[in-house]
Amino acid sequence: MILVTGSTGGLGSLILKGLNDIDDVKVVAGTRGGDGVAARRIDFDDPASLSEGFKDVDVLLFISAGYAEDDVVLDRHGAVLGAAAAAGVKHVVYTSLAASGERMTIALPHRWTEERLAKAPFDVTILRNGLYTEIPVGLAVAGAAAAAATGVFAAPFGEGRMSVVAKEDLADAAVRVAAESDRDLSTGTRSRHADRTYELEGPAAVGGDELAEALAASLGRPVEYRSASLSEARAGLQGTGLLPYQATHTISIFANIKAGWAEASHTDLRALLPAGPRPIRDAIAAAVQAGCRSQSLDAGAR
Numbered sequence: 001m002i003l004v005t006g007s008t009g010g011l012g013s014l015i016l017k018g019l020n021d022i023d024d025v026k027v028v029a030g031t032r033g034g035d036g037v038a039a040r041r042i043d044f045d046d047p048a049s050l051s052e053g054f055k056d057v058d059v060l061l062f063i064s065a066g067y068a069e070d071d072v073v074l075d076r077h078g079a080v081l082g083a084a085a086a087a088g089v090k091h092v093v094y095t096s097l098a099a100s101g102e103r104m105t106i107a108l109p110h111r112w113t114e115e116r117l118a119k120a121p122f123d124v125t126i127l128r129n130g131l132y133t134e135i136p137v138g139l140a141v142a143g144a145a146a147a148a149a150t151g152v153f154a155a156p157f158g159e160g161r162m163s164v165v166a167k168e169d170l171a172d173a174a175v176r177v178a179a180e181s182d183r184d185l186s187t188g189t190r191s192r193h194a195d196r197t198y199e200l201e202g203p204a205a206v207g208g209d210e211l212a213e214a215l216a217a218s219l220g221r222p223v224e225y226r227s228a229s230l231s232e233a234r235a236g237l238q239g240t241g242l243l244p245y246q247a248t249h250t251i252s253i254f255a256n257i258k259a260g261w262a263e264a265s266h267t268d269l270r271a272l273l274p275a276g277p278r279p280i281r282d283a284i285a286a287a288v289q290a291g292c293r294s295q296s297l298d299a300g301a302r
């Protein structure tokens, strides 16, 4: 049996649906809101929910719970690993962060968790997820009103670009790894994915010029990219409602893009997705257009 944590989240719900669509796989949802019937209650901040919730689980699809200060995340992830070992889970599939994010501040809890997983008594597969397409889309949409008014999209990327991946591709890869591992275990075989780390980097990278182009197409006017400084970007985060640790992570991502370190050189995505990854640029253009439309900034509304 497979248990998926964070199953109401963006990634978890896609994974849960993908596993539910497979006939010969038994899957159970884990969520903080679980009632023990439709879904198990899995709250990383409540160790009792983990020892109860991990009972009879063969494959644990452990989705990181990263929206907190690092010390909170380390406590959560440590609790999950301890409870999985105590419950006799046979295989843990963990959603980590890709190599292109290595120098970003968000990497710390992921690499800490990977180190502990390497010493765990169960088999492990690390899915090193690339950055979601939502990140550049969110930045472009946040700059849409200014771009509509001035024809300039300012962002602190310099000449750098970031590799990004569709969440649906990450979900498809996770579904395959979890389902195949569960089937292998049911025949008394060790998972073919045991001890493997997959770099699930995006198949394409985007920078300021590509986002300005997407904005221009959505707004129906020329838009030029202007590289902003990190100081300007930091000032721009004031009053946006970001918590202090989120502002730290955001600036760190920008600095990595500017340094040229956010662009991937290798991905294992194609090995896990026979049909190949989804086209990134088209998905970004469509999402930017939807974001502009929601602000009545799109070409049709102007």
Ligand SMILES: NC(=O)c1ccc[n+]([C@@H]2O[C@H](COP(=O)([O-])OP(=O)(O)OC[C@H]3O[C@@H](n4cnc5c(N)ncnc54)[C@H](OP(=O)(O)O)[C@@H]3O)[C@@H](O)[C@H]2O)c1
Pocket: 005, 006, 007, 008, 009, 010, 011, 012, 030, 031, 032, 033, 042, 043, 044, 045, 063, 064, 065, 066, 067, 076, 095, 129, 130, 131, 132, 135
């Ligand atoms: N690669 C990237 O670009 C990127 C970007 C942002 C985040 N991430 C990481 O990837 C993870 C999954 O992304 P996502 O888009 O699915 O995020 P999401 O939509 O925010 O979902 C994350 C889920 O984690 C669960 N969760 C949060 N705190 C928890 C806790 N204390 N105990 C148990 N579960 C908890 C929640 O599920 P329930 O409500 O069902 O309990 C939540 O819905 C994030 O949590 C974050 O660590 C990656």
